[in-house]
Amino acid sequence: MDYDLHAAVPSLEDQITSYLGENPPASRAELCEALGVSRTTLGRAITKLIDAHAVISLKGEEKTGAGRPSTLFTSARSCAYSLGIVISRASFAGVLLNRGGDVLIAQSIPASHPINYLEALDATGALLLERARTRGVITDYVHTIGVGLPVPMGSNVSHSPHSPYPSRESVTDIISRRWKGSILIDTTARLCALSEALWGAGQGYPSILYVRLSNGIGASLVVSYHLSGGDLGFTGELGHMRVPDVHTPCACGKEGCLETLASIPALCAQCDVSSLSELARKVSNRDSRTLSILEHAMDAVGACCANAALLINPRAIIVAGELPEAIPQVSDMLAHGLERELIPAMKWNIDVVRAELGPLAAAQAAAYAATTTASSIKKEHEGTR
Ligand SMILES: [Zn+2]
Known part of the structure; x- marks a missing residue:
């Protein structure tokens, strides 16, 4: 999927929800005056919001000093409108948001x-529903659902019966058992990148290369405030760029991919350790062989980032994933590899920064993406009438 990071012009429905969130309750006249719209235009938007259970009308209630009784409106604050679930190899995260x-x-x-x-x-x-029930959150009117999975979820991935990846249809089936809204499915890495670009380390950067170093290696690109999935949703497969002189077979079917050198399992195998925490311990003990293997691998990651940088000229590289979380030094090692491969004559200005946000922010980005995508599709349809 593609996501536009420019602050989208809020729809009238967004403006009404936002106004009611800050000034509850408000009458029709107050809303018309505050938002500068006619009663007819406001009426249409209010009806949509009431139908979507996002706004509640308090019929017959009168405001102090008003003449005849007027209907007041308030936002349905405890009614869930969107849902985001993001699965990563480290955690399962979910959020429910109101309108x-x-x-x-x-x-x-x-x-x-x-x-x-x-x-x-x-x-x-199931866990989200249970928590919602105990907290009095209404979950019957969820309109939009964003789902992230840590595997390729492009629209054209081939899913044989023996594929370890779920098909888009099977994801839709499982979600639809509990929720009725429209569903957006994307990769976890892209939704993590979206959260960083919107609210985290990427805020304010027009162009970003987001690199996730984990059990696999993934990336996402933001170019001119536009996070793009590409034609079929396959952008950012940095982990499957080939590294010179590496010939290890990769799970993707090729050999010599970056993932076979610099993913967590590949590093653990080279350093003769069984876990990331053991690897991190060796690094903090300044074990020279471990450091040398890590530097070599991050050099290769930096070189692949440089290749990407030569194509898209990012202003920042965000380094994310379990590897930099456990071993923060990898960001500097990657920056060295990057520096070496960029064209010296050009004055590059790339900040290499660590990711700031966790899985819940990615789940929030999934819900946000599902809602904004659904409303932009709706606007397109309205525009073609
Ligand atoms: Zn590969």
Whole structure:
């Protein structure tokens, strides 16, 4: 999917929800005056919001000093409008937001391994419903749902019966058992990148290369405030760029991919350790062989980032994932590799920064993306009438 990061012009419905969030309750006349619209235009938008259970009319209530009784409107603050669930190899995270974008429920649990993606989605959905019930959050009118999975979710991925990846249809089926809204499905890395670009380390940068170093290596691109999934949703497969002189077979079917050198499992295998925490311990003990393997691998990541930089000229590279979380030094190592591969004669100005946000922010970005995408599709349809 593509996401426009420019502050979108809020729709009248967005403006009404926002006004009611700050000035509850308000009459029709107050809303018309504050938002500069006619009663007819306001009426149409209010009807849509009431139908969507995002606004409640308090019929017959009178404001102090008013003449005849007038209907007052207030936002349905505890009614969930959008849902976001993001599955990563480390955690399952879910949020429920109201129409104004306030977080009503946020729940993150450590991932159980091995991960069955459909079971993870189902379990996270069930947990959100349970939390919502105990907190009095209404979940019957969820309109938009954003889902992130840590596997390629492009529209053209081939899913044979033996594929370890779930199909888009099976994801839709499992979500539709509990929720009725429109569903957006994307990769976890892209939704994490979206959250960083909107609210985290990427704020204010027009062009970003987001690199996620984890059990795999993924990336996302923001060019001129536009986060693009490409034609089929396959942008950012940085982990499958080939590294010179590396010939290890990759799960993708090729050999010598960056992932076979610099992913967490590849690093653990080269350093003869069984876990990331053991690897981090060796690094903090300044084990020279471990440091040398890590530097070599991050050099290769930096070189691949440089290739990407030569194409898109990012203003910032955001380094994210479990590897930099456990071993923060990898950002500097990557920056060295990057520097070496950029064209010296050009004055490059690329900030290499660490990601700031966690899985709940990615889940929030999923819900946000589902809502904004659904409303932009609606606007397109209205525009073609
Ligand atoms: Zn590969």
